[in-house]
Amino acid sequence: DAGVIQSPRHEVTEMGQEVTLRCKPISGHDYLFWYRQTMMRGLELLIYFNNNVPIDDSGMPEDRFSAKMPNASFSTLKIQPSEPRDSAVYFCASRQKDRGWRNGGELFFGEGSRLTVL
């Protein structure tokens, strides 16, 4: 089975440009998460969706960041305008629906999108 698919793998852009990162979760997974990884802050949860509905976006840094999930097989994370401090690796992850207390918490991560903003 295909895992979580992210694109692009690498993006280099100039400050002020719009960046769109894309994610295709594992088929049948009900939850989708966007994480950001930096050396300084580690893995940070930005936002997550349940059945395409945003549940918690408290980790989104500011209004320049937005995320959408128009259907169960696609999500985007957009940064507009981008800034050098947005440089990081952005991960998308998905998981199955909770099934009782032993619910796993088993996130499946994509390979990440490495963003460099000059």
Next chain:
Amino acid sequence: GQQLNQSPQSMFIQEGEDVSMNCTSSSIFNTWLWYKQDPGEGPVLLIALYKAGELTSNGRLTAQFGITRKDSFLNISASIPSDVGIYFCAGQLRPNAGGTSYGKLTFGQGTILTVHP
């Protein structure tokens, strides 16, 4: 919010040595998970622990869920070069009674493991 303190931050060991790392939290978690991240890849689940006191093995890896539910450790026995990577602990609270919400996963800062042949 919850914070996980993972230690050590990094380890440099010789091939064949055993490795131990741990995570502590100020909050009680209902699930502890250990992930490994290879260079240029996303984290991959190694072991999941669901019950206080639980000890689980996966090959050369052994992990335990602390009795207090505020800590967990991971041991790697007889390390090999391919064990190189970043190891993350993660804690998750139990979902709400309706079973429809997600217990937010909090990650530790990671332990960078280097294995010298």
